[in-house]
Each structure stands twice: as C-alpha cells, then as structure tokens.
Amino acid sequence: MxxxxxxxxxxxxxxxxxxxxxxxxxxxxxxxxxxxxxxxxxxxxxxxxxxxxxxxxxxxxxxxxxxxxxxxxxxxxxxxxxxxxxxxxxxxxxxxxxxxxxxxxxxxxxxxxxxxxxxxxxxxxxxxxxxxxxxxxxxxxxxxxxxxxxxxxxxxxxxxxxxxxxxxxxxxxxxxxxxxxxxxxxxxxxxxxxxxxxxxxxxKIVNFLGPTTITSKNDFIYCENGWYNTNANTSKFFKNSYLYSDNKIITGDTIYYERETGYGRIDCNGAINDTIEGLILEGNVIELFQDRDSVMITNEALMMQLFDVDTLFLHADTFKVSTQYLKIDSLPNQTDTIRNLFAYNHAKFYKTDMQGKADSIVYNFSDSTVNFYHDPVLWSETNQLTSDFTYLQMKKGKIDAVYLNENAFIISKADSLFDNFNQIKGINMIGHFNDSNQIRKIEVLEDAETIYYGRDEAGDYIGVNKAEGTNMLVFLDNNELSSLTFIKDPEAVLYPIKEPSPKDVLLKGFNWRVNQRPKNRFDIFVW
CATH class of the missing domain: 2.60.450.10 (Lipopolysaccharide (LPS) transport protein A like domain)
Known part of the structure; x- marks a missing residue:
C-alpha cells in the first residue's frame, strides 16, 4: 500500500x-x-x-x-x-x-x-x-x-x-x-x-454537441455532449467524457461541476486515476469537494493501487478522502495537513501476497498507517491474523510491521491434507515483515500461547508442541517456523502426534475463517 x-x-x-x-x-x-x-x-x-x-x-x-x-x-x-x-x-x-x-x-x-x-x-x-x-x-x-x-x-x-x-x-x-x-x-x-x-x-448556456475539447493551462476536458451555464458557472459533460488535471484523469458517464462552490459529481462508471501515484478510485457515484480537498465514493466503490508487479484491490460500501489543515502552535504561519482515506462498511481487499477484511479501514497519509476496525482479519501467505484492532505500519511503500492489539491470534495450516493448525496467541502481537512482504518475526506480548506441529528432517510429524509463557519471540523463514523463544516463564510439553484430543490442539478463541478469504479481485465484492 x-x-x-x-x-x-x-x-x-x-x-x-x-x-x-x-x-x-x-x-x-x-x-x-x-x-x-x-x-x-x-x-x-x-x-x-x-x-x-x-x-x-x-x-x-x-x-x-x-x-x-x-x-x-x-x-x-x-x-x-x-x-x-x-x-x-x-x-x-x-x-x-x-x-x-x-x-x-x-x-x-x-x-x-x-x-x-x-x-x-x-x-x-x-x-x-x-x-x-x-x-x-x-x-x-x-x-x-x-x-x-x-x-x-x-x-x-x-x-x-x-x-x-x-x-x-x-x-x-x-x-x-x-x-x-x-x-x-x-x-x-x-x-x-x-x-x-x-x-x-x-x-446563457453553451451546448457542446459532438466531440469537444476544452484546454486550459493546467486542465484538459473532453466530451461528446455537454453544456456550460455561463451565468451560474456550472457545467455538465456526457458521453465518453473525461478531465485531465494535476496528473489525474477523471472519467464518468456524467461529470457535473460547480465552479463557484468547487463541488463536482460523477455519475455512472466514475473513476479518478492518479497517474503519478498509480492510484485509481472508482464508483458509480463520486462526489468531489474541491474547497475541502475531499472525495466521497459510493455504489460499487473500488480502489486500485498499482505496484510494479502487483495491484491492491479494495472495496467498501463508501470511500471518503478527507483533508484537515491544522495550525502549528510553535509555527504560527504554518499548518499541518492531515489526510485520511476512510473505507466504511464491508471493507475487503485483495493483493496477491495479502488479503483482508474489516467493517472499516482507515489509511492515514501522514504517518503511513492502515487501521482495521471491528472484527478485522488478515491473510498473509499461509497465515491468518486476527485481533480486536489491527493496523499496518507502512515504510517506503511496503508493509514494515503489523500490530495486533487485544486477543491477537495467528493461525496457519500445518499441512494441506489434515486439519492440523499451527497457532500463536497472545494479548498483543507485533509482526515484522521482510522486503518480500513475508512475516519474518513475531513478538507476542503477554499471555503467550502456541501450538506447533513438529516435523523431522524427512517431514514426518514428531509430535504436537504446546507451550505458554509471558512473552515470546517467533522467527519464520519462508512462512515456516524456524525458532521459538519464550522470554519469561515458559512452560512447554511435546505430545505424541496421536495423543492429544481434538479439543486439546485448538487454543481458546480459535476461528479458522478461510471461507471468508478472497481468492481473487472479484471476491472483494462478496461479504
């Protein structure tokens, strides 16, 4: 992101x-x-x-x-x-x-x-x-x-x-x-x-009939039908209409604009394409508030973030880009700009190496954090990550860390044939990512618990390891557990593979939600 x-x-x-x-x-x-x-x-x-x-x-x-x-x-x-x-x-x-x-x-x-x-x-x-x-x-x-x-x-x-x-x-x-x-x-x-x-x-209305362009110093408009009210300074463009301004391409079946108020509205197949940042916002209703530098998108709202070899697809009932300008007390002539992207209700995203859903997602432009609210769940490669509140810390356009706060839980299948699950649980967790967007280290803070299916060099199960302690460090290599270290008060037992009962190999709060995981970009529209 x-x-x-x-x-x-x-x-x-x-x-x-x-x-x-x-x-x-x-x-x-x-x-x-x-x-x-x-x-x-x-x-x-x-x-x-x-x-x-x-x-x-x-x-x-x-x-x-x-x-x-x-x-x-x-x-x-x-x-x-x-x-x-x-x-x-x-x-x-x-x-x-x-x-x-x-x-x-x-x-x-x-x-x-x-x-x-x-x-x-x-x-x-x-x-x-x-x-x-x-x-x-x-x-x-x-x-x-x-x-x-x-x-x-x-x-x-x-x-x-x-x-x-x-x-x-x-x-x-x-x-x-x-x-x-x-x-x-x-x-x-x-x-x-x-x-x-x-x-x-x-x-006092100018009508544009047939292919028409309006070119100014910083903007370019194309439409094949439209009008401009010279008294009210309002305009509407139809049929293959688009506007290019400030390295952004704005398209839609109908584009309406009030010059005096700075209000604009795009109806049906609307899109805002930021060609510099590789960011595209789509929706059937897009409202623009130029004076507030804000946007609201409803009805089939979709965001696409283009990367070098991948694309992030995010859907929600409503998108809102909001901008606030706050005065800095120590610098009276300067302001601090706070910009947020809000994805309200039934937010769900898909990227090849990560997927997720939550009731709401908020991206803060100033500190590059992505916050997930109300029953969030993330999938990173083979891992499912849940907590009461989750947020991602971005760095140079990549995920640097994930913070799982309250009832943190990470689950992954031990193999593809059986319902054996490796599990890590704690009050809070911090997952650190490598440059390939894979989790490389997990810090478990308070009430750490884990269930891990151990294997020998031939890949055969040697037992089920159940451990708990106050804090724990987990290191992963290519999404596989490479080491596990308890920082304080560890207790661990290795059970033969067939000895524990099914209830003993599932930590309290276990919820495998793979059926909610989007498998492609189109699944994000299915809640």
Missing amino acids: NLRLNINLKVPAITAGSFAIILMLFIPFTLFAQGGSKIEIINANSLEYDESLGKNAKRLIGDVQFKHEDALMFCDSAYFYSESNSMDAYGHVRIAQGDSLRLFGDSLNYNGTTKKALLRGHIRLENRDITLTTNYLDYDRTLNMAYYFGGGTVVSQKENNTLVSELGYYYTESKSFNFKKNVVLTNPEYTIEGDTLQYGSQS
Missing part, C-alpha cells in the same frame, strides 16, 4: 461575454433587412436605364449610395430593380447603421421584399469591438436566420476571444447561435474545439 490522492477538479470559467459579443454583432445587421418599405437611391455619379436586366432596371456608377429604413449602403457600382425592390451592389460594398454597425464586402444582393440579403467576398462585419470576417454571409428574415458559410472568424478585443468555424448561424427569435464544423474558440485562459457549439443568449 502506498496511497496518495490530491483532487483538483477545475473547469475553466467560460464567460457569457464570450458568446454575447456575437449577439451584439448580429442584432444591428438583422435590423437593416426589415421588409416592406422601398429602397431609396441617395447618390450616384451616373445613372443609366438597362432594360436588358428588366423593366425599370437602373445601372448606377460611382459613389453609389442607397438607403433602406435606417441603413445606408455604399458601393462603386450597382444595379437597382425598382419593380422587385431589390439591388445588386459591387466593389467596396459598405453598409452602415447607426454608430455601431459597419459591414464591408465585395458584393451584395439585397431584396427589400423577399427579406433576403446575400453578401459575398472579403466580408468584414464590425460592431463596436467585435469583428467577423468571412466570404459568405446571408440573412433570411423568412427563416429569421443570419448565417455565414465557407469559414468565418469572430474576434472580440474586449473579451480577448477568437472564434472560428466553417458555418455560423444566428436565429433571431430564439436569440441563439450554432457554430458547426471545426469550431475553435480561443481565449487566453482556455481553448474550446469541437464539431458543434450552441449558445442561447437568453439561457
């Missing part, structure tokens, strides 16, 4: 201004295309009738100016069709409305009756600090839609935003925008890239 976890879920703040600027861009443009009234000729250096283009068709050349409603239109030359109340303008086309809107292009087809305006070539639409550039821009009042195609770029100096896309649509009734195909919104704080981006100026 080598647990470390620090959560920093941080979805970049996407401001409403990033999209409201585009609304400001289009509103004045939609007004100049009001239908019903006649287009007026204000000026031209020369005017000719051209019947080949239609009845009452006029050709205007030089400093041509038109007016429709409150919009003025300028160009080098134009054809005006009074019968259809329409016009074609060419060369240095410019449209001005009020003090805010300026529109430039190479050509304009405008019809005051059908309510359509078509601009082509080197189009530049300016409104206050916002500029749209494109080669194709249409406005259809019948559909209440303005749109560009063939690629367009929107730049806001105030918001420091640049948005590019192949297609852009503005719907005047709903006041919503659609940007499609190769959409990229660039801001100094983040970059959004996607297939389709929708923005409702009334709801």
Whole structure:
C-alpha cells in the first residue's frame, strides 16, 4: 500500500461575454433587412436605364449610395430593380447603421421584399469591438436566420476571444447561435474545439454537441455532449467524457461541476486515476469537494493501487478522502495537513501476497498507517491474523510491521491434507515483515500461547508442541517456523502426534475463517 490522492477538479470559467459579443454583432445587421418599405437611391455619379436586366432596371456608377429604413449602403457600382425592390451592389460594398454597425464586402444582393440579403467576398462585419470576417454571409428574415458559410472568424478585443468555424448561424427569435464544423474558440485562459457549439443568449448556456475539447493551462476536458451555464458557472459533460488535471484523469458517464462552490459529481462508471501515484478510485457515484480537498465514493466503490508487479484491490460500501489543515502552535504561519482515506462498511481487499477484511479501514497519509476496525482479519501467505484492532505500519511503500492489539491470534495450516493448525496467541502481537512482504518475526506480548506441529528432517510429524509463557519471540523463514523463544516463564510439553484430543490442539478463541478469504479481485465484492 502506498496511497496518495490530491483532487483538483477545475473547469475553466467560460464567460457569457464570450458568446454575447456575437449577439451584439448580429442584432444591428438583422435590423437593416426589415421588409416592406422601398429602397431609396441617395447618390450616384451616373445613372443609366438597362432594360436588358428588366423593366425599370437602373445601372448606377460611382459613389453609389442607397438607403433602406435606417441603413445606408455604399458601393462603386450597382444595379437597382425598382419593380422587385431589390439591388445588386459591387466593389467596396459598405453598409452602415447607426454608430455601431459597419459591414464591408465585395458584393451584395439585397431584396427589400423577399427579406433576403446575400453578401459575398472579403466580408468584414464590425460592431463596436467585435469583428467577423468571412466570404459568405446571408440573412433570411423568412427563416429569421443570419448565417455565414465557407469559414468565418469572430474576434472580440474586449473579451480577448477568437472564434472560428466553417458555418455560423444566428436565429433571431430564439436569440441563439450554432457554430458547426471545426469550431475553435480561443481565449487566453482556455481553448474550446469541437464539431458543434450552441449558445442561447437568453439561457446563457453553451451546448457542446459532438466531440469537444476544452484546454486550459493546467486542465484538459473532453466530451461528446455537454453544456456550460455561463451565468451560474456550472457545467455538465456526457458521453465518453473525461478531465485531465494535476496528473489525474477523471472519467464518468456524467461529470457535473460547480465552479463557484468547487463541488463536482460523477455519475455512472466514475473513476479518478492518479497517474503519478498509480492510484485509481472508482464508483458509480463520486462526489468531489474541491474547497475541502475531499472525495466521497459510493455504489460499487473500488480502489486500485498499482505496484510494479502487483495491484491492491479494495472495496467498501463508501470511500471518503478527507483533508484537515491544522495550525502549528510553535509555527504560527504554518499548518499541518492531515489526510485520511476512510473505507466504511464491508471493507475487503485483495493483493496477491495479502488479503483482508474489516467493517472499516482507515489509511492515514501522514504517518503511513492502515487501521482495521471491528472484527478485522488478515491473510498473509499461509497465515491468518486476527485481533480486536489491527493496523499496518507502512515504510517506503511496503508493509514494515503489523500490530495486533487485544486477543491477537495467528493461525496457519500445518499441512494441506489434515486439519492440523499451527497457532500463536497472545494479548498483543507485533509482526515484522521482510522486503518480500513475508512475516519474518513475531513478538507476542503477554499471555503467550502456541501450538506447533513438529516435523523431522524427512517431514514426518514428531509430535504436537504446546507451550505458554509471558512473552515470546517467533522467527519464520519462508512462512515456516524456524525458532521459538519464550522470554519469561515458559512452560512447554511435546505430545505424541496421536495423543492429544481434538479439543486439546485448538487454543481458546480459535476461528479458522478461510471461507471468508478472497481468492481473487472479484471476491472483494462478496461479504
């Protein structure tokens, strides 16, 4: 066990201004295309009738100016069709409305009756600090839609935003925008890239449709469906969504985040993967409390700790990672950080060389201890270890010692054919591990008792050794007893193998719980 976890879920703040600027861009443009009234000729250096283009068709050349409603239109030359109340303008086309809107292009087809305006070539639409550039821009009042195609770029100096896309649509009734195909919104704080981006100026919600990425300095978000409420600073990401932040990968079917409160929630197939520490937390409901640097996981909660050649799997009804910051009296400007991982109710773990279960397990990050509460049992190789309270002391990512407090009991089978059990019992015990995570020495403190099946060099039983004393030292070699030493007041008897009755070869409190031992990673879900 080598647990470390620090959560920093941080979805970049996407401001409403990033999209409201585009609304400001289009509103004045939609007004100049009001239908019903006649287009007026204000000026031209020369005017000719051209019947080949239609009845009452006029050709205007030089400093041509038109007016429709409150919009003025300028160009080098134009054809005006009074019968259809329409016009074609060419060369240095410019449209001005009020003090805010300026529109430039190479050509304009405008019809005051059908309510359509078509601009082509080197189009530049300016409104206050916002500029749209494109080669194709249409406005259809019948559909209440303005749109560009063939690629367009929107730049806001105030918001420091640049948005590019192949297609852009503005719907005047709903006041919503659609940007499609190769959409990229660039801001100094983040970059959004996607297939389709929708923005409702009334709801202030940005919708991400299709594969979308949000990239900031320290974070990366991917989703194929989702939304961001620019007013409330809340977001939700669906479909193959994940977030990469602070060397952690956060995934889930649904990821919800409140930027102001720092609260996040992952629903269905949620996972937090710490790529540095090799730690993975999974669950169908994961709640993140960023301000408290805490996490709670329920519903199929699972923790995986990756090692070089092995993996620890831990399951419980609920996981909680909790962080506390305590002031240090002697150092008033510093704080001490206390972090714990709590595994509540029906906690069970599996690792190739050790397994265990308890009602609750607590890992303390500061002192690297793993505490087992309420009827704990551990299995280390061939040994079963039980006590009222058990804790492991970690050192450099490995088990250094196990402490069995109150009613300590260690059991192992003497052989695989018969129910003969080697047993060690005491009030308290300390088991010391070697670098291979095997118990090498056991200190039995107070009321030490042992039953051991002795063998000769050929492996045949020579008898059953029953001993007791105050304190005892047991040394093991490759999980086999190599020596046993009583420190004080020893009493020992060696019985022939067939002499003791069954009750005499089981110490009081004996409970062989092998049927509860997980045999693989999937057994930890079975209590």
